[in-house]
Amino acid sequence: MIHFNEYSACTSILVGKNATVNGSTLIGRNEDAKASWPKRFVVHEHHEYRDNQEFKSTDNGFKMPLPKVRGKYTATPEWTDKEGLFEEDGINEYGVAMSATESTYANPRVLGYDPLVKNGIGEEAMVTVVLPYVHSAREAVSRLGNIIEKYGASENNGVLFSDKDEVWYLEIGSGHQWVAERIPDDHYAVVANQMAIEEVDFNNDDYFMWSPQIYDFVSSNRLNPDRSGFNFRHIFGTHDLSDTYYNTPRVWYGQRMFNPAVKQDPTSQNMPFTRKSETLISELDAQNLLSSHYQGTQFDPLGAGDEADRTKFRPVSLAKTQESHVLQIKPNLPIEIGGIHWLAMGVAAQSTYVPFLEGITDTPEAYKYHVKRDFDPKSAYWIFKLVGILVDPHYLEFGDKLKEVQQTLIEQYEQILKQTDTEASGLNSSELSQLANEASTKSAKLAMRSFKNLGQDLITNSTDFSPLNYHQDLNL
Numbered sequence: 001m002i003h004f005n006e007y008s009a010c011t012s013i014l015v016g017k018n019a020t021v022n023g024s025t026l027i028g029r030n031e032d033a034k035a036s037w038p039k040r041f042v043v044h045e046h047h048e049y050r051d052n053q054e055f056k057s058t059d060n061g062f063k064m065p066l067p068k069v070r071g072k073y074t075a076t077p078e079w080t081d082k083e084g085l086f087e088e089d090g091i092n093e094y095g096v097a098m099s100a101t102e103s104t105y106a107n108p109r110v111l112g113y114d115p116l117v118k119n120g121i122g123e124e125a126m127v128t129v130v131l132p133y134v135h136s137a138r139e140a141v142s143r144l145g146n147i148i149e150k151y152g153a154s155e156n157n158g159v160l161f162s163d164k165d166e167v168w169y170l171e172i173g174s175g176h177q178w179v180a181e182r183i184p185d186d187h188y189a190v191v192a193n194q195m196a197i198e199e200v201d202f203n204n205d206d207y208f209m210w211s212p213q214i215y216d217f218v219s220s221n222r223l224n225p226d227r228s229g230f231n232f233r234h235i236f237g238t239h240d241l242s243d244t245y246y247n248t249p250r251v252w253y254g255q256r257m258f259n260p261a262v263k264q265d266p267t268s269q270n271m272p273f274t275r276k277s278e279t280l281i282s283e284l285d286a287q288n289l290l291s292s293h294y295q296g297t298q299f300d301p302l303g304a305g306d307e308a309d310r311t312k313f314r315p316v317s318l319a320k321t322q323e324s325h326v327l328q329i330k331p332n333l334p335i336e337i338g339g340i341h342w343l344a345m346g347v348a349a350q351s352t353y354v355p356f357l358e359g360i361t362d363t364p365e366a367y368k369y370h371v372k373r374d375f376d377p378k379s380a381y382w383i384f385k386l387v388g389i390l391v392d393p394h395y396l397e398f399g400d401k402l403k404e405v406q407q408t409l410i411e412q413y414e415q416i417l418k419q420t421d422t423e424a425s426g427l428n429s430s431e432l433s434q435l436a437n438e439a440s441t442k443s444a445k446l447a448m449r450s451f452k453n454l455g456q457d458l459i460t461n462s463t464d465f466s467p468l469n470y471h472q473d474l475n476l
Helices: 108-112 123-131 136-152 214-220 232-236 241-258 284-288 380-421 430-461
Strands: 011-015 025-032 042-043 053-056 063-066 073-075 090-091 097-103 157-162 167-172 178-182 186-189 208-210 321-329 339-343 352-358
Touching: 011 157, 011 167, 011 380, 025 042, 025 157, 025 167, 053 123, 063 123, 073 123, 073 284, 090 123, 097 123, 097 232, 123 136, 136 157, 136 167, 136 178, 136 208, 136 232, 136 321, 157 284, 186 241, 208 284, 232 380, 241 284, 241 380, 284 321, 284 339, 339 380, 352 430, 380 430
Parallel strands: none
Antiparallel strands: 011 025, 011 186, 025 321, 042 073, 053 063, 073 090, 090 097, 097 157, 157 167, 167 178, 178 208, 321 339, 339 352
Protein backbone atom coordinates (compact mmCIF):
# COMPACT_ATOMS: atom_id res chain seq x y z
CA MET A 1 0.00 0.00 0.00
CA ILE A 2 1.31 3.41 -0.97
CA HIS A 3 0.29 6.35 1.22
CA PHE A 4 0.60 9.93 0.02
CA ASN A 5 -0.81 11.82 2.99
CA GLU A 6 1.82 14.51 2.65
CA TYR A 7 0.40 15.52 -0.73
CA SER A 8 -2.52 17.90 -1.05
CA ALA A 9 -3.55 18.99 -4.50
CA CYS A 10 -6.54 19.67 -6.73
CA THR A 11 -8.86 18.04 -9.26
CA SER A 12 -10.24 19.94 -12.28
CA ILE A 13 -12.93 19.58 -14.93
CA LEU A 14 -13.32 21.50 -18.21
CA VAL A 15 -16.32 21.17 -20.55
CA GLY A 16 -16.83 22.67 -24.01
CA LYS A 17 -20.06 24.43 -24.96
CA ASN A 18 -21.36 21.67 -27.25
CA ALA A 19 -20.78 19.05 -24.55
CA THR A 20 -23.18 20.68 -22.07
CA VAL A 21 -26.95 20.40 -21.81
CA ASN A 22 -27.60 24.13 -22.31
CA GLY A 23 -24.62 25.35 -24.33
CA SER A 24 -22.77 26.74 -21.31
CA THR A 25 -19.03 26.48 -20.93
CA LEU A 26 -17.90 24.97 -17.63
CA ILE A 27 -14.62 24.96 -15.72
CA GLY A 28 -14.31 23.77 -12.13
CA ARG A 29 -11.79 22.72 -9.53
CA ASN A 30 -11.35 21.68 -5.92
CA GLU A 31 -8.86 23.84 -4.04
CA ASP A 32 -7.18 21.22 -1.85
CA ALA A 33 -4.51 22.45 0.55
CA LYS A 34 -5.28 22.47 4.28
CA ALA A 35 -8.03 20.89 6.37
CA SER A 36 -8.63 24.02 8.46
CA TRP A 37 -7.66 27.08 6.47
CA PRO A 38 -10.68 29.35 5.85
CA LYS A 39 -11.47 30.94 2.52
CA ARG A 40 -13.35 34.13 1.74
CA PHE A 41 -15.45 35.15 -1.25
CA VAL A 42 -15.18 38.74 -2.46
CA VAL A 43 -15.99 41.07 -5.35
CA HIS A 44 -13.31 43.46 -6.60
CA GLU A 45 -15.08 46.38 -8.24
CA HIS A 46 -13.96 47.97 -11.51
CA HIS A 47 -11.29 50.56 -10.77
CA GLU A 48 -9.35 53.05 -12.86
CA TYR A 49 -6.15 54.24 -11.20
CA ARG A 50 -4.35 57.50 -11.90
CA ASP A 51 -0.90 56.11 -11.19
CA ASN A 52 0.92 53.04 -12.41
CA GLN A 53 0.23 49.98 -10.31
CA GLU A 54 2.51 47.13 -9.20
CA PHE A 55 1.80 43.70 -7.84
CA LYS A 56 4.20 42.31 -5.25
CA SER A 57 3.74 38.87 -3.77
CA THR A 58 3.89 38.36 -0.01
CA ASP A 59 4.63 34.72 -0.78
CA ASN A 60 7.85 34.69 -2.86
CA GLY A 61 8.53 38.32 -3.77
CA PHE A 62 7.30 38.03 -7.37
CA LYS A 63 6.44 41.47 -8.71
CA MET A 64 5.26 43.03 -11.96
CA PRO A 65 3.56 46.22 -13.20
CA LEU A 66 -0.21 46.20 -13.70
CA PRO A 67 -2.48 48.17 -16.03
CA LYS A 68 -4.21 51.26 -14.68
CA VAL A 69 -7.66 49.86 -15.50
CA ARG A 70 -8.70 46.87 -13.39
CA GLY A 71 -11.92 45.13 -14.39
CA LYS A 72 -14.41 43.85 -11.86
CA TYR A 73 -13.99 40.21 -10.82
CA THR A 74 -14.96 37.71 -8.15
CA ALA A 75 -12.32 35.80 -6.17
CA THR A 76 -11.81 33.44 -3.23
CA PRO A 77 -8.74 34.66 -1.29
CA GLU A 78 -7.31 33.10 1.88
CA TRP A 79 -8.38 34.32 5.30
CA THR A 80 -4.95 35.98 5.58
CA ASP A 81 -2.60 37.36 2.92
CA LYS A 82 0.55 36.78 4.98
CA GLU A 83 1.41 33.72 2.89
CA GLY A 84 0.00 35.12 -0.35
CA LEU A 85 -3.40 36.10 -1.74
CA PHE A 86 -4.38 32.81 -3.46
CA GLU A 87 -7.48 34.32 -5.09
CA GLU A 88 -7.86 31.05 -6.99
CA ASP A 89 -11.04 31.45 -9.07
CA GLY A 90 -13.46 33.99 -10.44
CA ILE A 91 -15.41 35.54 -13.30
CA ASN A 92 -14.72 39.05 -14.57
CA GLU A 93 -17.02 41.74 -15.97
CA TYR A 94 -15.92 40.89 -19.52
CA GLY A 95 -17.25 37.34 -19.33
CA VAL A 96 -13.97 35.52 -18.70
CA ALA A 97 -13.64 32.80 -16.05
CA MET A 98 -10.35 31.58 -14.58
CA SER A 99 -9.30 28.92 -12.07
CA ALA A 100 -5.70 28.64 -10.85
CA THR A 101 -4.18 26.22 -10.27
CA GLU A 102 -4.02 22.48 -10.82
CA SER A 103 -0.66 21.54 -9.33
CA THR A 104 1.44 19.38 -11.65
CA TYR A 105 4.98 18.03 -11.64
CA ALA A 106 7.74 18.11 -14.24
CA ASN A 107 10.46 15.51 -14.63
CA PRO A 108 14.00 16.36 -13.46
CA ARG A 109 15.55 16.21 -16.97
CA VAL A 110 13.41 19.08 -18.17
CA LEU A 111 13.93 21.11 -15.00
CA GLY A 112 17.66 20.54 -15.31
CA TYR A 113 17.66 22.56 -18.52
CA ASP A 114 15.05 25.15 -17.48
CA PRO A 115 14.68 25.31 -13.69
CA LEU A 116 11.73 26.87 -11.92
CA VAL A 117 12.31 30.49 -10.89
CA LYS A 118 12.18 31.08 -7.13
CA ASN A 119 10.60 34.53 -7.43
CA GLY A 120 8.66 33.81 -10.61
CA ILE A 121 4.88 33.79 -10.89
CA GLY A 122 3.11 31.16 -8.80
CA GLU A 123 -0.42 30.06 -7.97
CA GLU A 124 -1.00 32.71 -5.34
CA ALA A 125 -0.61 35.58 -7.85
CA MET A 126 -2.13 34.25 -11.06
CA VAL A 127 -5.79 35.21 -10.76
CA THR A 128 -4.87 38.64 -9.36
CA VAL A 129 -2.53 39.62 -12.21
CA VAL A 130 -4.46 38.02 -15.08
CA LEU A 131 -8.24 37.87 -14.61
CA PRO A 132 -9.04 41.61 -14.16
CA TYR A 133 -7.20 42.54 -17.36
CA VAL A 134 -8.47 40.14 -20.06
CA HIS A 135 -11.47 40.17 -22.39
CA SER A 136 -11.45 36.57 -23.64
CA ALA A 137 -10.17 33.17 -22.60
CA ARG A 138 -7.65 33.22 -25.45
CA GLU A 139 -6.35 36.62 -24.32
CA ALA A 140 -6.02 35.26 -20.78
CA VAL A 141 -3.86 32.38 -22.03
CA SER A 142 -1.67 34.83 -23.91
CA ARG A 143 -1.29 37.18 -20.93
CA LEU A 144 -0.30 34.42 -18.51
CA GLY A 145 2.01 32.89 -21.11
CA ASN A 146 3.80 36.20 -21.64
CA ILE A 147 4.25 36.61 -17.89
CA ILE A 148 5.79 33.12 -17.62
CA GLU A 149 8.18 33.85 -20.48
CA LYS A 150 9.28 37.19 -19.01
CA TYR A 151 9.41 36.49 -15.27
CA GLY A 152 9.55 32.71 -15.09
CA ALA A 153 7.30 30.35 -13.12
CA SER A 154 7.97 29.28 -9.56
CA GLU A 155 5.83 26.13 -9.87
CA ASN A 156 4.52 23.62 -12.38
CA ASN A 157 0.82 24.30 -12.74
CA GLY A 158 -2.23 23.84 -14.91
CA VAL A 159 -4.60 26.79 -15.32
CA LEU A 160 -8.22 26.81 -16.53
CA PHE A 161 -9.84 29.56 -18.64
CA SER A 162 -13.21 30.00 -20.31
CA ASP A 163 -15.57 32.48 -21.92
CA LYS A 164 -18.94 31.86 -23.55
CA ASP A 165 -17.31 30.32 -26.63
CA GLU A 166 -14.01 28.68 -25.67
CA VAL A 167 -12.45 26.63 -22.88
CA TRP A 168 -8.65 26.49 -22.52
CA TYR A 169 -6.20 24.60 -20.35
CA LEU A 170 -2.63 25.90 -19.95
CA GLU A 171 0.22 23.84 -18.49
CA ILE A 172 3.56 25.13 -17.26
CA GLY A 173 6.21 22.58 -18.16
CA SER A 174 9.31 24.28 -16.74
CA GLY A 175 10.63 27.65 -15.64
CA HIS A 176 9.73 29.40 -18.92
CA GLN A 177 8.02 26.83 -21.16
CA TRP A 178 4.27 26.32 -21.46
CA VAL A 179 1.57 24.93 -23.73
CA ALA A 180 -2.17 25.54 -23.84
CA GLU A 181 -4.87 23.50 -25.56
CA ARG A 182 -8.43 24.48 -26.32
CA ILE A 183 -10.89 21.83 -25.22
CA PRO A 184 -12.88 20.79 -28.32
CA ASP A 185 -16.39 22.20 -28.06
CA ASP A 186 -17.96 18.73 -27.86
CA HIS A 187 -15.43 17.31 -25.38
CA TYR A 188 -14.60 17.43 -21.69
CA ALA A 189 -11.41 16.92 -19.69
CA VAL A 190 -10.69 15.77 -16.13
CA VAL A 191 -7.25 16.63 -14.74
CA ALA A 192 -5.64 15.41 -11.53
CA ASN A 193 -2.15 16.71 -10.69
CA GLN A 194 -0.40 15.25 -13.71
CA MET A 195 0.68 16.85 -16.98
CA ALA A 196 -2.33 16.19 -19.19
CA ILE A 197 -1.84 17.77 -22.64
CA GLU A 198 -0.70 15.22 -25.22
CA GLU A 199 0.19 15.82 -28.88
CA VAL A 200 0.75 19.49 -29.71
CA ASP A 201 -0.08 20.55 -33.27
CA PHE A 202 2.14 23.53 -34.04
CA ASN A 203 0.23 24.07 -37.30
CA ASN A 204 -3.10 24.59 -35.52
CA ASP A 205 -3.11 27.85 -33.59
CA ASP A 206 -6.91 27.71 -33.33
CA TYR A 207 -6.56 24.95 -30.76
CA PHE A 208 -3.01 25.31 -29.44
CA MET A 209 -0.87 28.09 -28.01
CA TRP A 210 2.70 27.73 -26.77
CA SER A 211 5.81 29.51 -25.60
CA PRO A 212 7.78 30.71 -28.66
CA GLN A 213 10.96 28.75 -27.91
CA ILE A 214 9.45 25.48 -26.71
CA TYR A 215 10.05 23.42 -29.86
CA ASP A 216 13.69 24.50 -30.17
CA PHE A 217 14.17 24.06 -26.40
CA VAL A 218 13.05 20.44 -26.55
CA SER A 219 14.88 19.70 -29.79
CA SER A 220 18.24 21.28 -28.93
CA ASN A 221 18.34 19.61 -25.51
CA ARG A 222 17.13 16.24 -26.83
CA LEU A 223 14.27 16.03 -24.33
CA ASN A 224 11.71 14.20 -26.46
CA PRO A 225 11.56 10.48 -25.57
CA ASP A 226 9.32 9.66 -28.55
CA ARG A 227 10.63 8.91 -32.04
CA SER A 228 8.07 11.26 -33.58
CA GLY A 229 5.51 13.87 -32.57
CA PHE A 230 5.50 16.33 -29.68
CA ASN A 231 3.67 14.77 -26.73
CA PHE A 232 3.82 17.40 -23.98
CA ARG A 233 2.89 14.89 -21.28
CA HIS A 234 5.68 12.53 -22.31
CA ILE A 235 8.30 15.27 -22.64
CA PHE A 236 7.62 17.35 -19.54
CA GLY A 237 5.58 15.12 -17.23
CA THR A 238 6.18 12.37 -14.70
CA HIS A 239 5.19 8.70 -14.73
CA ASP A 240 5.76 7.42 -11.19
CA LEU A 241 3.89 5.76 -8.32
CA SER A 242 2.36 9.02 -7.16
CA ASP A 243 0.69 9.26 -10.56
CA THR A 244 -0.50 5.67 -10.37
CA TYR A 245 -2.14 5.85 -6.93
CA TYR A 246 -2.64 9.56 -6.31
CA ASN A 247 -3.52 11.03 -9.71
CA THR A 248 -4.73 8.74 -12.48
CA PRO A 249 -7.55 7.06 -10.47
CA ARG A 250 -9.35 10.41 -10.24
CA VAL A 251 -9.16 10.85 -14.02
CA TRP A 252 -10.38 7.27 -14.40
CA TYR A 253 -13.39 7.94 -12.18
CA GLY A 254 -14.29 11.14 -14.01
CA GLN A 255 -14.13 9.41 -17.39
CA ARG A 256 -16.07 6.50 -15.92
CA MET A 257 -18.86 8.93 -14.94
CA PHE A 258 -19.18 10.45 -18.41
CA ASN A 259 -18.15 7.45 -20.54
CA PRO A 260 -19.32 4.39 -18.57
CA ALA A 261 -19.06 2.15 -21.64
CA VAL A 262 -15.29 2.75 -21.89
CA LYS A 263 -13.37 0.24 -19.79
CA GLN A 264 -10.04 1.48 -18.37
CA ASP A 265 -7.76 0.56 -15.52
CA PRO A 266 -7.72 3.19 -12.73
CA THR A 267 -3.92 3.12 -12.68
CA SER A 268 -3.47 3.52 -16.44
CA GLN A 269 -0.99 6.17 -17.54
CA ASN A 270 -2.54 6.29 -21.03
CA MET A 271 -6.00 7.76 -20.51
CA PRO A 272 -6.72 10.51 -23.06
CA PHE A 273 -6.71 14.18 -22.07
CA THR A 274 -10.15 14.90 -23.56
CA ARG A 275 -13.14 12.71 -24.40
CA LYS A 276 -16.55 13.13 -26.00
CA SER A 277 -19.05 12.16 -23.31
CA GLU A 278 -21.83 9.66 -23.93
CA THR A 279 -24.45 12.17 -22.72
CA LEU A 280 -24.48 15.94 -22.35
CA ILE A 281 -23.00 17.33 -19.12
CA SER A 282 -24.70 19.81 -16.78
CA GLU A 283 -23.24 22.09 -14.13
CA LEU A 284 -24.68 19.66 -11.57
CA ASP A 285 -22.74 16.81 -13.19
CA ALA A 286 -19.53 18.84 -12.87
CA GLN A 287 -20.34 19.47 -9.21
CA ASN A 288 -21.04 15.77 -8.68
CA LEU A 289 -17.61 14.90 -10.04
CA LEU A 290 -15.86 17.42 -7.80
CA SER A 291 -17.75 16.14 -4.76
CA SER A 292 -17.15 12.46 -5.59
CA HIS A 293 -15.23 9.78 -3.71
CA TYR A 294 -15.44 6.70 -5.97
CA GLN A 295 -19.12 6.04 -5.20
CA GLY A 296 -20.32 2.81 -6.71
CA THR A 297 -16.87 1.22 -6.62
CA GLN A 298 -14.88 -0.77 -4.09
CA PHE A 299 -12.57 2.24 -3.71
CA ASP A 300 -15.13 4.46 -1.95
CA PRO A 301 -13.68 5.42 1.49
CA LEU A 302 -17.28 5.56 2.75
CA GLY A 303 -18.32 2.33 1.06
CA ALA A 304 -18.53 -1.33 2.00
CA GLY A 305 -15.34 -2.54 0.30
CA ASP A 306 -12.44 -4.01 2.23
CA GLU A 307 -10.04 -1.59 3.90
CA ALA A 308 -7.24 -2.14 1.38
CA ASP A 309 -9.49 -1.02 -1.49
CA ARG A 310 -11.14 1.82 0.45
CA THR A 311 -7.76 3.39 1.23
CA LYS A 312 -5.99 2.52 -2.02
CA PHE A 313 -6.62 5.70 -4.03
CA ARG A 314 -6.86 9.39 -3.21
CA PRO A 315 -10.52 10.48 -3.71
CA VAL A 316 -11.61 13.60 -5.61
CA SER A 317 -13.40 15.22 -2.65
CA LEU A 318 -10.95 15.47 0.20
CA ALA A 319 -10.86 16.63 3.83
CA LYS A 320 -8.25 19.18 2.79
CA THR A 321 -10.57 20.93 0.32
CA GLN A 322 -10.85 24.61 1.26
CA GLU A 323 -13.43 25.42 -1.41
CA SER A 324 -14.75 23.95 -4.63
CA HIS A 325 -16.12 25.88 -7.57
CA VAL A 326 -17.76 25.48 -10.96
CA LEU A 327 -17.61 28.57 -13.19
CA GLN A 328 -20.43 28.60 -15.71
CA ILE A 329 -20.85 31.01 -18.63
CA LYS A 330 -24.31 30.68 -20.15
CA PRO A 331 -24.87 31.57 -23.81
CA ASN A 332 -27.28 34.26 -25.03
CA LEU A 333 -27.55 35.99 -21.65
CA PRO A 334 -25.92 39.17 -20.37
CA ILE A 335 -22.87 38.30 -18.28
CA GLU A 336 -24.46 39.83 -15.16
CA ILE A 337 -26.77 36.82 -14.91
CA GLY A 338 -25.18 34.49 -17.49
CA GLY A 339 -21.97 34.11 -15.50
CA ILE A 340 -22.46 31.92 -12.42
CA HIS A 341 -19.76 31.36 -9.80
CA TRP A 342 -20.98 28.16 -8.12
CA LEU A 343 -19.11 28.03 -4.80
CA ALA A 344 -18.99 25.28 -2.17
CA MET A 345 -17.10 26.28 0.96
CA GLY A 346 -15.18 23.48 2.65
CA VAL A 347 -15.37 19.84 1.55
CA ALA A 348 -17.55 19.63 -1.55
CA ALA A 349 -19.06 16.25 -0.64
CA GLN A 350 -20.33 17.74 2.62
CA SER A 351 -21.20 21.24 1.44
CA THR A 352 -23.41 22.86 -1.20
CA TYR A 353 -22.62 24.77 -4.40
CA VAL A 354 -24.23 28.19 -3.98
CA PRO A 355 -24.85 30.12 -7.24
CA PHE A 356 -23.43 33.66 -7.22
CA LEU A 357 -24.20 35.65 -10.37
CA GLU A 358 -21.44 37.73 -11.96
CA GLY A 359 -23.44 40.94 -11.63
CA ILE A 360 -23.12 40.99 -7.84
CA THR A 361 -21.47 44.04 -6.34
CA ASP A 362 -20.80 42.47 -2.93
CA THR A 363 -20.97 39.16 -1.05
CA PRO A 364 -22.69 38.31 2.26
CA GLU A 365 -20.76 39.33 5.37
CA ALA A 366 -20.26 35.69 6.41
CA TYR A 367 -18.40 35.05 3.15
CA LYS A 368 -16.09 38.04 3.63
CA TYR A 369 -15.45 37.34 7.33
CA HIS A 370 -11.75 36.67 8.00
CA VAL A 371 -10.80 37.57 11.55
CA LYS A 372 -8.90 34.38 12.33
CA ARG A 373 -8.13 30.84 11.27
CA ASP A 374 -9.91 29.09 14.16
CA PHE A 375 -13.52 27.98 14.15
CA ASP A 376 -15.94 30.89 14.15
CA PRO A 377 -19.70 30.51 13.52
CA LYS A 378 -19.73 33.93 11.82
CA SER A 379 -17.69 32.53 8.92
CA ALA A 380 -19.43 30.88 5.95
CA TYR A 381 -16.46 28.55 5.59
CA TRP A 382 -16.96 27.26 9.13
CA ILE A 383 -20.76 27.08 8.84
CA PHE A 384 -20.39 24.49 6.08
CA LYS A 385 -17.25 22.88 7.49
CA LEU A 386 -18.92 22.19 10.84
CA VAL A 387 -21.58 19.97 9.27
CA GLY A 388 -18.92 17.81 7.65
CA ILE A 389 -17.08 17.44 10.94
CA LEU A 390 -20.31 16.35 12.66
CA VAL A 391 -21.23 13.90 9.89
CA ASP A 392 -17.80 12.26 9.58
CA PRO A 393 -17.82 10.06 12.73
CA HIS A 394 -21.47 9.04 12.22
CA TYR A 395 -21.86 8.82 8.47
CA LEU A 396 -24.30 5.90 8.55
CA GLU A 397 -26.58 7.76 10.96
CA PHE A 398 -26.29 11.25 9.46
CA GLY A 399 -25.36 10.81 5.81
CA ASP A 400 -28.96 10.73 4.60
CA LYS A 401 -29.82 13.88 6.54
CA LEU A 402 -27.00 15.72 4.77
CA LYS A 403 -28.03 14.42 1.33
CA GLU A 404 -31.62 15.50 1.92
CA VAL A 405 -30.58 19.08 2.72
CA GLN A 406 -28.21 19.18 -0.27
CA GLN A 407 -30.92 17.94 -2.64
CA THR A 408 -33.50 20.41 -1.36
CA LEU A 409 -31.08 23.30 -1.82
CA ILE A 410 -30.33 22.27 -5.42
CA GLU A 411 -34.05 22.44 -6.19
CA GLN A 412 -34.33 25.86 -4.53
CA TYR A 413 -31.33 27.24 -6.42
CA GLU A 414 -32.82 26.12 -9.73
CA GLN A 415 -36.10 27.85 -8.92
CA ILE A 416 -34.28 31.09 -8.03
CA LEU A 417 -32.17 31.00 -11.21
CA LYS A 418 -35.16 30.26 -13.42
CA GLN A 419 -37.07 33.19 -11.93
CA THR A 420 -34.01 35.44 -12.34
CA ASP A 421 -33.65 34.60 -16.03
CA THR A 422 -37.34 35.40 -16.54
CA GLU A 423 -37.12 38.77 -14.77
CA ALA A 424 -33.91 39.79 -16.58
CA SER A 425 -35.52 40.46 -19.95
CA GLY A 426 -35.19 44.09 -20.99
CA LEU A 427 -33.19 45.24 -17.95
CA ASN A 428 -30.14 47.48 -18.22
CA SER A 429 -26.76 46.67 -16.64
CA SER A 430 -27.51 48.42 -13.35
CA GLU A 431 -30.86 46.69 -13.02
CA LEU A 432 -29.28 43.34 -13.86
CA SER A 433 -26.70 43.85 -11.09
CA GLN A 434 -29.48 44.55 -8.62
CA LEU A 435 -31.27 41.39 -9.73
CA ALA A 436 -28.01 39.42 -9.44
CA ASN A 437 -27.47 40.71 -5.90
CA GLU A 438 -30.97 39.72 -4.86
CA ALA A 439 -30.81 36.21 -6.34
CA SER A 440 -27.31 35.49 -5.05
CA THR A 441 -28.02 36.76 -1.54
CA LYS A 442 -31.23 34.74 -1.39
CA SER A 443 -29.38 31.57 -2.40
CA ALA A 444 -26.54 32.17 0.08
CA LYS A 445 -28.94 32.86 2.95
CA LEU A 446 -30.91 29.71 2.14
CA ALA A 447 -27.70 27.67 2.18
CA MET A 448 -26.34 29.09 5.42
CA ARG A 449 -29.67 28.82 7.21
CA SER A 450 -30.16 25.24 6.06
CA PHE A 451 -26.67 24.19 7.15
CA LYS A 452 -26.95 26.00 10.50
CA ASN A 453 -30.21 24.17 11.18
CA LEU A 454 -28.67 20.88 10.07
CA GLY A 455 -25.67 21.46 12.34
CA GLN A 456 -27.93 22.09 15.32
CA ASP A 457 -29.87 18.92 14.53
CA LEU A 458 -26.70 16.84 14.25
CA ILE A 459 -25.35 18.14 17.56
CA THR A 460 -28.65 17.34 19.27
CA ASN A 461 -28.73 13.82 17.83
CA SER A 462 -25.07 13.18 18.66
CA THR A 463 -25.55 13.54 22.39
CA ASP A 464 -26.22 9.85 22.98
CA PHE A 465 -23.24 8.57 20.96
CA SER A 466 -20.77 8.98 23.82
CA PRO A 467 -18.64 5.98 24.83
CA LEU A 468 -19.58 6.93 28.39
CA ASN A 469 -22.83 5.09 27.98
CA TYR A 470 -24.33 1.91 29.39
CA HIS A 471 -27.09 -0.34 28.06
CA GLN A 472 -28.47 -2.60 30.77
CA ASP A 473 -29.22 -6.21 30.01
CA LEU A 474 -33.01 -6.49 30.16
CA ASN A 475 -32.65 -9.91 31.85
CA LEU A 476 -30.99 -8.35 34.90
